[in-house]
Amino acid sequence: MTPRSRSRKVLEVAVRADLERWGIAEDTGLAASALDLAARLSVPDIRPAAASMLHAQLRATLAELAKLAKPEAESGDPVDELQKRREDRRKGA
Numbered sequence: 001m002t003p004r005s006r007s008r009k010v011l012e013v014a015v016r017a018d019l020e021r022w023g024i025a026e027d028t029g030l031a032a033s034a035l036d037l038a039a040r041l042s043v044p045d046i047r048p049a050a051a052s053m054l055h056a057q058l059r060a061t062l063a064e065l066a067k068l069a070k071p072e073a074e075s076g077d078p079v080d081e082l083q084k085r086r087e088d089r090r091k092g093a
Helices: 003-022 029-040 048-067 078-092
Strands: none
Touching: 003 029, 003 048, 029 048
16 A cells, blocks of 8 residues: 555545544435545545545535534533532432
């Protein structure tokens, strides 16, 4: 595998990792679009103008997907801690 083909594969892997981290299934339309864009950017002889447009669209698509991401719990947030304790008490009641 050449360094260039390895770097193209990295883009697809990175998009999949983002989707997994955000809790978004790959079979949704927007996620599938992002994966398709990453795959199209992986073709060996892509023209610079096409690559530029595809990169711009991929960035826009990932930005939209990020808005749909499941919120990550922040450790040590007092409000979250209080809410968790209340939920635990309710479950135990």
